[in-house]
């Protein structure tokens with residue numbers, strides 16, 4: 001196995017909500033890394049950023065060969081259900097076609113590919129999903145992510161990390177759902193409707209990014225479910241956050257999935273069973289919701 005000091009890690013999506021946490025994790029581990037972004041070249045937390053548009057198919061191979069990664073953490077995506085629904089062709093090109101191109105390049109170079117996927121590859125009829133459960137997506141977003149997974153898994157050693165709903169403050173420029181909730185509570189700038197009937201196993205960005213990097217550095221590939229220890233609705237998340245901050249959750253309105261209408265169904269229970277990850281990485285912290293909030297909130301208050 002390559003030790004972490006000999007790895008050359010290519011990170012796509014390093015400017016995104018998860019990606020900025022991955023960057024911090026890579027920097028803390030002093031891994032020799034490079035970030036790809038459609039933005040300007042430069043440095044992020046001391047790690048070089050190259051301008052590479054994953055839709056520019058002719059540019060990917062030369063950029064890949066010029067860095068020569070041994071590990072690729074692929075977190076670039078059209079990452080929201082709304083954006084994928086609004087532009088399914090773009091979702092296909094980035095979430096599926098670009099992933100295939102990266103997968104082919106990795107295979108030829110003998111590099112391992114770690115693909116960040118989602119709990120929304122499931123239809124939500126059952127919950128408690130394990131890695132052996134077949135994907136059954138009901139949304140354009142989940143379909144595009146599910147289509148890319150077997151492409152990645154064709155090569156032994158590659159990993160698909162299915163993440164549950166992520167929470168925590170943004171480190172970059174894109175607001176997270178947590179940022180909206182935080183402002184609703186601390187600034188009273190809005191009332192938010194939160195689903196009471198959609199179940200996830202939310203996990204904070206820091207713990208999730210640590211899991212992704214540890215899985216990337218390990219020998220074993222395959223599918224990994226990485227969610228938090230509790231099954232919760234967005235309503236419960238908001239309510240518990242408000243109470244954690246000593247407030248009554250009057251800024252949140254309980255609502256259900258049907259109330260928003262829309263053309264896509266929303267899965268009811270896509271909670272993940274993370275026992276494979278937990279059994280192989282038992283030493284990694286796995287904070288419950290309030291423990292994660294304690295970790296998240298104190299820097300925000302200082």
Ligand SMILES: NC(=O)c1ccc[n+]([C@@H]2O[C@H](COP(=O)([O-])OP(=O)(O)OC[C@H]3O[C@@H](n4cnc5c(N)ncnc54)[C@H](OP(=O)(O)O)[C@@H]3O)[C@@H](O)[C@H]2O)c1
Nearest residue numbers: 013015016017018037038053054076077079116118163166
């Ligand atoms: N957030 C969640 O709750 C959650 C839950 C489960 C799974 N995930 C998965 O985690 C991953 C990251 O999600 P996220 O929420 O962090 O996404 P995000 O904040 O929307 O960031 C998307 C990233 O993709 C990059 N990107 C977009 N178009 C690109 C292109 N044409 N070429 C190169 N890069 C491009 C963006 O970089 P530039 O704009 O700099 O180019 C950005 O860094 C995704 O695979 C997502 O499916 C997220």
